Amino acid sequence: MPQHTLPATPPRQNVEDMTFDLPQPEPIKGFPELRWTGKRPFTSTHYYPAQLKERYGDPVDGWMNRIYWGDNLQVMSHLLKEFRGKVDLVYIDPPFDSKADYKKSISIKGITKESDLSNFEEKQYSDIWTNDIYLQFIYERLILIRELLSDNGALYIHCDPRKSSYIRLILDEVFGKNMFRNEIIWHYKFRMMDSDIQYNKKHDNIYFYSKSLKTKIKMPKEEWTKEELIKTRKQEIIVDENGQELIWMPGQKGNSKSRLVSIDEILSRGKAVDDVWDIPIISSSAYERTSYPTQKPETLLERIILASSNPGSIVLDCFMGSGTTQAVAMKLGRRFIGADINLGAIQTTTKRLNAIIAEKKQARPSLLENGAKPYLNFEVYNVNHYDVFRNPVQARDLLLQALEIEPLESTDVFDGMKDGYKVRIMPVNRIATRADLNPILNGINYREMEKRMEAAPGSPAERIMLVCMGHEPDLAASLKMDIGSHYSVDVKVVDILRDRKDLTFKYDSEADTAVENGELIIRQFYPRNLLQKLSILEENVEDWRQLVETVAIDWNYNGEVLQPAVYDNPGKNALVQGRYAVPEDHGLIRVKITDLLSESFETTLEAE
Numbered sequence: 001m002p003q004h005t006l007p008a009t010p011p012r013q014n015v016e017d018m019t020f021d022l023p024q025p026e027p028i029k030g031f032p033e034l035r036w037t038g039k040r041p042f043t044s045t046h047y048y049p050a051q052l053k054e055r056y057g058d059p060v061d062g063w064m065n066r067i068y069w070g071d072n073l074q075v076m077s078h079l080l081k082e083f084r085g086k087v088d089l090v091y092i093d094p095p096f097d098s099k100a101d102y103k104k105s106i107s108i109k110g111i112t113k114e115s116d117l118s119n120f121e122e123k124q125y126s127d128i129w130t131n132d133i134y135l136q137f138i139y140e141r142l143i144l145i146r147e148l149l150s151d152n153g154a155l156y157i158h159c160d161p162r163k164s165s166y167i168r169l170i171l172d173e174v175f176g177k178n179m180f181r182n183e184i185i186w187h188y189k190f191r192m193m194d195s196d197i198q199y200n201k202k203h204d205n206i207y208f209y210s211k212s213l214k215t216k217i218k219m220p221k222e223e224w225t226k227e228e229l230i231k232t233r234k235q236e237i238i239v240d241e242n243g244q245e246l247i248w249m250p251g252q253k254g255n256s257k258s259r260l261v262s263i264d265e266i267l268s269r270g271k272a273v274d275d276v277w278d279i280p281i282i283s284s285s286a287y288e289r290t291s292y293p294t295q296k297p298e299t300l301l302e303r304i305i306l307a308s309s310n311p312g313s314i315v316l317d318c319f320m321g322s323g324t325t326q327a328v329a330m331k332l333g334r335r336f337i338g339a340d341i342n343l344g345a346i347q348t349t350t351k352r353l354n355a356i357i358a359e360k361k362q363a364r365p366s367l368l369e370n371g372a373k374p375y376l377n378f379e380v381y382n383v384n385h386y387d388v389f390r391n392p393v394q395a396r397d398l399l400l401q402a403l404e405i406e407p408l409e410s411t412d413v414f415d416g417m418k419d420g421y422k423v424r425i426m427p428v429n430r431i432a433t434r435a436d437l438n439p440i441l442n443g444i445n446y447r448e449m450e451k452r453m454e455a456a457p458g459s460p461a462e463r464i465m466l467v468c469m470g471h472e473p474d475l476a477a478s479l480k481m482d483i484g485s486h487y488s489v490d491v492k493v494v495d496i497l498r499d500r501k502d503l504t505f506k507y508d509s510e511a512d513t514a515v516e517n518g519e520l521i522i523r524q525f526y527p528r529n530l531l532q533k534l535s536i537l538e539e540n541v542e543d544w545r546q547l548v549e550t551v552a553i554d555w556n557y558n559g560e561v562l563q564p565a566v567y568d569n570p571g572k573n574a575l576v577q578g579r580y581a582v583p584e585d586h587g588l589i590r591v592k593i594t595d596l597l598s599e600s601f602e603t604t605l606e607a608e
Contacts, residue, residue, distance in 0.1 A: 002136075022140075025173060040434060050068060050075075050078050054561065054562045063335055068338070069383070070381075070382060071384065072141060072340070073431065075318060076141070082147040086148070087314050089314075096292045097131075097163050109573055110545070158206050171207055180209055185206075215308075220306065225267075238420060277300070290351075314337065321342075326378075331602070399467055406418065409497035412439070430470075431472065468493065472543045476491040510525075511591075519581055525593055527547055527597070548594070548595055553565065553589065553592075558588075582607060588604060589603075590604050
């Protein structure tokens with residue numbers, strides 16, 4: 001089989017400007033390569049610094065698990081400096097391009113009889129893409145994943161039939177066709193419907209690729225019955241003088257002699273699984289359910305992690321979502337790194353991991369059930385400043401309002417007008433790239449530009465403003481070049497992370513906190529955005545605790561990193577305590593209150 005090779009020269013890291021070269025695979029003659037409009041090589045990336053914000057638990061052998069809030073392209077570029085070639089397993093569940101907005105169900109706590117007013121949905125993220133941008137997005141991230149994987153590393157990418165055929169071709173290009181191991185079918189049954197158009201769609205695809213031919217798995221086993229064993233072996237059962245049931249088994253590992261083996265022994269070993277996995281989806285009443293959209297079952301991740309990693313291995317999931325990969329990795333004694341652009345994912349995962357830490361520490365295990373060392377800790381980092389607004393789905397309307405842009409309703413290309421510029425709001429949940437320019441290039445009226453150039457020679461035929469949240473440095477020049485040098489175009493880039501740091505897109509929450517008689521007391525909490533939504537729903541809340549997910553308290557805050565000694569994380573419908581005994585050896589106190597929308601209020605108290 002033709003080999004898929006990378007350049008023999010090791011990738012160069014330029015420490016001065018913190019740029020990382022990314023080797024490009026050489027095309028294999030005679031094998032197909034997927035093309036799309038705007039496809040370009042991803043040959044280098046910049047280092048992005050990360051800011052440590054929170055720490056939970058203590059290091060184990062110098063290791064702290066990590067969660068990053070930010071664009072995973074920037075996060076993985078940050079990780080290259082320390083973890084290039086060191087990650088043993090990557091599982092990702094990226095967007096499926098499902099053409100839907102995903103919502104999380106929000107329920108006011110402490111209400112025993114739910115109503116339409118006590119429950120509402122909050123958009124978490126949008127999964128609506130143009131095909132070209134989606135493919136470039138996946139392509140660039142797979143290149144970074146390949147660089148992070150160790151030589152024995154494995155990648156499992158979760159997708160569905162909407163984009164699986166495209167993703168398979170990109171994987172072949174990035175990893176090599178000979179690195180494909182399996183297409184796993186995750187089969188589940190849920191709400192079967194009668195249809196005269198198509199069959200029920202009840203499976204997802206999981207592609208398993210390896211970094212090299214050295215990658216091995218530990219074959220998962222599942223239970224089987226005596227009837228299945230007999231049917232598979234096509235042999236009669238032999239009963240010995242003790243009444244034990246036996247069956248002939250072929251020799252293994254160079255031993256050609258067959259031998260009689262107890263059926264009970266064979267059944268106890270289990271049977272090797274195939275590439276169709278029948279694993280139920282999470283039931284609505286399951287303990288592990290977080291209400292985060294697209295959450296995957298722990299059983300699915302447990303099978304993958306046990307098969308393709310060892311205790312202490314580093315597991316990465318850069319589309320973290322509800323944190324299932326991180327939760328299972330912690331339970332199985334693996335080290336992990338997670339990332340997500342969605343703040344709700346960070347809060348959901350933080351709650352979930354702290355619950356596991358509390359449970360394991362209460363049991364006081366020196367080793368986990370599987371004999372692995374427990375890594376009961378994690379840190380939370382920010383990469384770039386994505387706290388400008390909380391919900392990317394609502395970002396367009398917020399930006400139009402904050403930047404005083406006059407909306408345009410009659411075009412799919414531009415969002416509004418400002419100071420004579422046609423404004424395009426670029427994707428705000430990641431840095432803007434050249435691929436994001438395709439809708440503009442496809443929608444520009446070149447004939448109208450010709451007319452304007454004839455009517456006003458020397459003046460720009462078009463004025464375009466790109467509003468983004470981080471961007472490639474040559475974005476404006478690329479747009480001009482792609483439009484063509486014949487046309488005079490004025491392109492202005494407004495990067496709100498760089499140019500408009502003064503913008504505020506959310507109401508700040510407020511709280512009334514105090515230290516009295518040896519207790520920290522939260523008297524009242526006002527989560528402005530949440531209260532605004534509830535006022536629209538005409539819902540009255542009697543107790544502020546009904547609006548709170550968690551309370552974290554650091555009794556000795558160092559002024560930079562929150563290290564909670566108290567993490568009040570009650571059950572799904574239970575309320576936080578609101579009153580906490582202050583230890584005598586306290587110093588500066590830091591309190592973080594997180595509401596049902598995953599928005600947080602933090603304050604510092606000085607108590608005698």
